[in-house]
Amino acid sequence: xxxxxxxxxxxxxxxxxxxxxxxxxxxxxxxxxxxxxxxxxxxxxxxxxxxxxxxxxxxxxxxxxxxxxxxxxxxxxxxxxxxxxxxxxxxxxxxxxxxxxxxxxxxxxxxxxxxxxxxxxxxxxxxxxxxxxxxxxxxxxxxxxxxxxx
Amino acid sequence: xxxxxxxxxxxxxxxxxxxxxxxxxxxxxxxxxxxxxxxxxxxxxxxxxxxxxxxxxxxxxxxxxxxxxxxxxxxxxxxxxxxxxxxxxxxxxxxxxxxxxxxxxxxxxxxxxxxxxxxxxxxxxxxxxxxxxxxxxxxxxxxxxxxxxxx
Numbered sequence: 243x244x245x246x247x248x249x250x251x252x253x254x255x256x257x258x259x260x261x262x263x264x265x266x267x268x269x270x271x272x273x274x275x276x277x278x279x280x281x282x283x284x285x286x287x288x289x290x291x292x293x294x295x296x297x298x299x300x301x302x303x304x305x306x307x308x309x310x311x312x313x314x315x316x317x318x319x320x321x322x323x324x325x326x327x328x329x330x331x332x333x334x335x336x337x338x339x340x341x342x343x344x345x346x347x348x349x350x351x352x353x354x355x356x357x358x359x360x361x362x363x364x365x366x367x368x369x370x371x372x373x374x375x376x377x378x379x380x381x382x383x384x385x386x387x388x389x390x391x392x
Numbered sequence: 393x394x395x396x397x398x399x400x401x402x403x404x405x406x407x408x409x410x411x412x413x414x415x416x417x418x419x420x421x422x423x424x425x426x427x428x429x430x431x432x433x434x435x436x437x438x439x440x441x442x443x444x445x446x447x448x449x450x451x452x453x454x455x456x457x458x459x460x461x462x463x464x465x466x467x468x469x470x471x472x473x474x475x476x477x478x479x480x481x482x483x484x485x486x487x488x489x490x491x492x493x494x495x496x497x498x499x500x501x502x503x504x505x506x507x508x509x510x511x512x513x514x515x516x517x518x519x520x521x522x523x524x525x526x527x528x529x530x531x532x533x534x535x536x537x538x539x540x541x542x543x
């Protein structure tokens with residue numbers, strides 16, 4: 243019995259160590275090179291001259307404007323209207339961008355910010371974990387406890 | 393003692409993850425240690441690919457790479473060093489030569505006026521783009537399960 247418990251603890255230790263090593267070695271190592279992803283997309287935070295703070299995925303600089311996808315939470319003040327063959331997202335009656343994807347809780351919206359209006363543009367690099375990771379951790383914590391009780 | 397070790401390592405893991413993430417201004421990508429790939433189409437029709445060094449409201453600075461070979465040569469000496477492709481000098485400042493798996497690569501830094509740029513697309517490093525989904529798929533469930541077993 244004691245031997246089984248010891249083996250289990252050693253297994254946990256090994257699992258934890260593997261996770262730490264993966265993140266520490268692979269994640270933190272700076273990948274200097276000339277190999278880049280096939281599809282454009284860069285996680286960014288943008289502060290505009292109007293004081294608006296935006297987060298999203300920067301796709302391109304086109305006609306002097308930064309083009310990026312951002313998620314707008316669905317609500318009573320958010321609506322989608324079709325105009326001239328395109329779906330536009332309105333927030334409080336003002337157009338903010340075009341629809342990329344309508345999801346259950348939010349709308350992926352393509353926005354444009356003129357370069358001269360973008361005061362601070364920061365790239366979020368090596369952000370491997372986020373809210374999805376935290377939610378998955380909580381979900382699997384309860385799943386693990388339920389399995390252990392059985 | 394061995395029972396507490398996984399929790400201790402989870403703390404280390406959280407610190408590692410937090411330490412990896414960083415926010416780097418696009419005006420100082422090189423100094424901030426962030427790699428961003430860029431493909432640029434100029435209004436003149438010229439297409440450039442390389443690594444973005446900085447992006448401000450009036451200028452885009454990028455490093456372009458040229459694999460040295462029969463058609464691509466290094467000419468001149470010291471400060472007058474330049475890269476020539478089929479006898480034509482590549483616009484920009486010569487930065488240096490890097491050694492890669494596929495041979496020697498000459499790096500040329502070029503500043504572009506924002507008005508010159510018709511379109512520029514931005515890319516994450518290939519390693520980071522592929523590692524992200526893998527880590528986010530395994531780390532969350534891994535931490536949750538380990539905590540459930542450890543507590």
